[in-house]
Amino acid sequence: MPVASAASLADPSSIKGAPPPPPKGQRLAAVRRTASLAWRLTVPYFSTRDVTEVELGRFGRLRIREGWLALIMAAIVIAATFADVAIDVRLSYFNNSWYDAIQQHDARAFWSLLLTVFLFWAMIAIVIAIYRYALESYLRIRWRRWLTHRYVGTWLADGTPYRMMIARTATDNPDQRIADDIDQFVQTTQSLTLGLLSAVSNLASFSVVLWILSRNFTLPGTEMRMPGFLLWGALIYTVLATWITHRVGRPLIRLNFAQQRYEADFRFSLARLREYAEQIGLLKGEQAELSNLQQRFGGIVDNYYAIIARMKRLIIVTAGYSQVNAVVPYVLVAPYYFAGKILLGGMTQTADAFSRVQETMSFFIDSYTTLAAYQAVLDRMQTFEDGIARANRASGDAATIRIAPQAAAPIMPDAPPDTETAVVVRDLTLRMPEGTPILSIPALTFRGGERTLVMGPSGAGKSTLFRAVAGVWPFGEGVIEVPGGASVLLLPQRPYLPMGPLRRAIAYPAAPDAFGDGAIAEALSAVGLADLVDQIDVEASWTMILSLGEQQRLALARVILAKPDWLFLDEATSALDEPAENALYTLVTARLPGTTVVSIGHRSTLAAFHDRIVTAFEGADGTFVLTDGEPGARPRAAE
CATH class of the missing domain: 3.40.50.300 (P-loop containing nucleotide triphosphate hydrolases)
Known part of the structure; x- marks a missing residue:
């Protein structure tokens, strides 16, 4: 089996089939292109005028536009996301009072807060989580079904697969684009969007909490007052870690794109082998097929080795960041606790708010590999649409x-x-x-x-x-x-x-x-x-x-x-x-x-x-x- 060369591990762009990295001046344009492409692929479903029926149990069936139904479900899911953040903010103040009660040995306040505040909001959070999951899943499968019907219909219209073949614009593995990429696109778009909204909401809410808690803090070891000291520390710390992660993990976008293509080519070769088993047997072509399969699987292995090499570097950054996160907020707030400026409850709430701010700021870090795979999915869907368009355009230009x-x-x-x-x-x-x-x-x-x-x-x-x-x-x-x-x-x-x-x-x-x-x-x-x-x-x-x-x-x-x-x-x-x-x-x-x-x-x-x-x-x-x-x-x- 082929083994990855040192050059391929050092330079992922040397992997065959991986698109070359864009010049530095074009990276911002590439980001805008990715966002634009994601938007263009998303909008048609939420604006479709197709009419559907919804089962409402004892209330019968409701006829409604698919786009309106999608918008309603999305709005409810987004509202539930914001409600989760609001509950988290309320529980952060519960933690403040609860830990103060523990420090002060106030049993009455301890049990009162637990039974009247915590249990109430915890039950609401559970109910919201259940219905949010159900609506997210329902929206996902309807969105995927609509996109699949749209892509299959466009692909099969007027003999397009044959036109793509004779016009030499055929996209590799259209079955993967329809069966896998659409599902990944819907799932990842949904999770990234909701994750981003949750991150922004958490950032706004807990930044206010962190600012209020540290509005009277001074720089450690000095009497110099610096309002929002912990907020600025969280922002600077997270921005620096995000920049380092981006520098280390950027090549994964190209590598994930190439890996999906190699995997799909290998699956297609196996399917072809099964389809033409008789002819291969009659021609005694087993060795030729074995050599071909080994070569195609070798591409998978080479590219996977390159992913491993890059992921090891990325894990150094992300795992180190994750470990340090557990103690950084306490290290920053400890001087104020030991100086008696805050109680245990204030310390835990401050540390929790700090952690929430840096966690939301680290959304990009935590989602980097997902974003890399997502861009590869968008590129494959785009090339599939481009292949159909080129075939129809070539046919139209020649169709006299x-x-x-x-x-x-x-x-x-x-x-x-x-x-x-x-x-x-x-x-x-x-x-x-x-x-x-x-x-x-x-x-x-x-x-x-x-x-x-x-x-x-x-x-x-x-x-x-x-x-x-x-x-x-x-x-x-x-x-x-x-x-x-x-x-x-x-x-x-x-x-x-x-x-x-x-x-x-x-x-x-x-x-x-x-x-x-x-x-x-x-x-x-x-x-x-x-x-x-x-x-x-x-x-x-x-x-x-x-x-x-x-x-x-x-x-x-x-x-x-x-x-x-x-x-x-x-x-x-x-x-x-x-x-x-x-x-x-x-x-x-x-x-x-x-x-x-x-x-x-x-x-x-x-x-x-x-x-x-x-x-x-x-x-x-x-x-x-x-x-x-x-x-x-x-x-x-x-x-």
Whole structure:
């Protein structure tokens, strides 16, 4: 396993994947950027106009805007935070009187204060803590649910994952961004915000208490009066410790960012290994996979060693600060106690107030590692949004392919070809994302009710044409007219089987309960998968269990159930032998007489199941042209 080098431990920015540290002049701008980003990611939830329902027990259900509900819950939680501080201030005065009673051996005052003051405010504090926890948890899960729906919806809209891939703007591990980072963002934003509000409230309240208690203090060993001596001491002491902590712990921001990426990459590699276990086994690729996994895990180890090295330095500061805090306030106030200027109660209250002030001032110190991880979460969420935006922008800049819907017209069984329900392509040029032309189509019509076979060499752009018709390939220019209101189903060479029971995979993209058990069983039997009929409710990794040929049969069972108006088959039977392929095409022809079928294939035997053949021929400039005619025939303009 790789071991971290001395250079990497000394300089965390040398870790591969960690963003370089900003110049000193840009650090303040980076802080403002982080705050701005946190604000921008937070505001949409609290301002959303989405309407939700809330269960109110015996009072029924209440319809209210999600944003208003979030603001109400946040306001109550913040009020509870301030109430906690107020109770702490009141109890600090209780401690003063209580310890004075102890020093003066006043049993009556001791028990009276304990039973009438302490117990009363302690019970209120417990009730507030219970309801505050419940509301914080309720707000957190609702906020996370709303953000998850928003991110997933944005990510899946209009084929964005595919657009991100072909535009080369894909963000690493989007599953981590959605599953982990959103939860960390919500939890950390909530805890940091409430912690900061509590710290500010404590600072303001106990600074006043500390000022009042030390308003007549003199500098130790002198008669020089210095109002608020202990307050100034707490502020100077904490500011100095905060500055030292920041200097020592700042590299953790970069290191945490890199660690999350390495961990996610390693998890993804393991998931890929499980998905392609059969192919890896057939190719005897275990050693290659082992080497790859060791290399990726080596990145985790190297970066973790760098985190350990930095954390050791930070712990020296924070642990030392924590230990000293226990005695510093008593050391500062002890001269006044021994001089008889204050009683034991005053000493304990002064020490407690001093501790509260320096604790609230040390909020940044105590939260430094949290803040470092938080900034890494914000950066990952930002890069995810940027990746989606860049993909859409790149697609928009290149998207001069206009998809124009036609008026819907039903296709009747055994009806002649109908150009009113056709896919019409005019002056279309399909390009690679970088602009290289692939396929040119001056004019082509896929007529409704007709079965067309598209042939040509690999790489000619046939599958890309199908993607353009589906609206997920934006690179190129031209016009594609599609039937408005028609149902369309496109089957790729490798079908997609979603996670869950087999029923979900068969019905996809429809809901699992869209078809009855009888219809599913009949469709499976028709495509040669009768042995799966009794397993339709079994949850398993069906992509791993079924061969590619069986997966293609399953996809054709979807077609039988869905009965689409238009069916595009992109080498959807390539893993089957010719007799099986012929049987399935015969089945589609018999079961779906009103469905317009457009197939991509290389076998000449497919011609018997189609009314027309169009072929991609390579032009003089290397760009393919799609025209009517079989391979080897003289090209002519397609209608």
